[in-house]
Amino acid sequence: MQRARETGLKFNIEKCQIRCESIPFFGHVVGADGLRPDQKKVEAIRSMDPSNNVADLRTFLGMVQFLSRFVPDLATLAADLWALTKTTSEFVWSPEHDAAVDRMKKAITSPKSLQHFNSSEPVTIQVDASQGGIGAVLLQDKGPVRRVCKQASNRDGGSLL
Numbered sequence: 001m002q003r004a005r006e007t008g009l010k011f012n013i014e015k016c017q018i019r020c021e022s023i024p025f026f027g028h029v030v031g032a033d034g035l036r037p038d039q040k041k042v043e044a045i046r047s048m049d050p051s052n053n054v055a056d057l058r059t060f061l062g063m064v065q066f067l068s069r070f071v072p073d074l075a076t077l078a079a080d081l082w083a084l085t086k087t088t089s090e091f092v093w094s095p096e097h098d099a100a101v102d103r104m105k106k107a108i109t110s111p112k113s114l115q116h117f118n119s120s121e122p123v124t125i126q127v128d129a130s131q132g133g134i135g136a137v138l139l140q141d142k143g144p145v146r147r148v149c150k151q152a153s154n155r156d157g158g159s160l161l
Contacts, residue, residue, distance in 0.1 A: 027066060034143075036113035037067045045108050050081070050101060051093045058085055064104055069114060069146060071107045075133045078104060117145050 004011065017023050022031030027041045041063070050060035061081060068074045080100050084091055117140070124139040138146040 031113075034113040034115040037070055037108070041067065042109055046105055051097065054085055054091050057081060057091075060101070061085065064108060067108055070112065071104075072137070073135065074104070074107070075135070077107060079132065112143065114144055114146060115140060115142050 003009075022029050022033075024038050024040075027038050029036050029038050045060070045063050045067075048056070048060050048063070050057040061078060064071075064074070064078065071077070077100060080096060081104075083089060084093075084097065117138075121140045123145075125136060126139060127136045128134070137144050
């Protein structure tokens with residue numbers, strides 16, 4: 001607060017949250033234990049029905065993708081659904097697509113939080129790759145700090161290896 005006074009920075013007291021254990025920030029919750037998805041975003045995803053048309057499916061996949069850093073193997077879970085969004089594919093919904101949506105919703109509703117990076121702690125990087133995609137996790141002592149997952153596509157030459 002001293003720095004704010006010195007620099008003339010002003011705050012709107014109605015928008016300030018002081019001494020909070022966590023705060024919502026752009027669809028995430030930032031707290032002392034790390035970063036986790038905002039439950040409002042999670043509930044919005046849980047209530048969606050992407051089986052109606054391509055536009056609804058793309059909306060669903062976009063919302064899930066926003067929280068992808070919290071879900072291991074998301075690209076694998078979503079592969080069949082992404083295939084339906086291609087302009088060369090006919091949109092025909094099947095029980096396999098329902099199962100994929102259910103798996104994604106389950107993964108989104110039980111995410112682990114990502115801890116804050118601590119530059120004084122050792123870092124471990126775990127990677128995994130296949131013809132279908134590539135994934136990596138940056139780990140520190142207390143758990144994951146960051147997850148990255150990418151599905152291979154024709155733009156990648158069909159493989160990321």
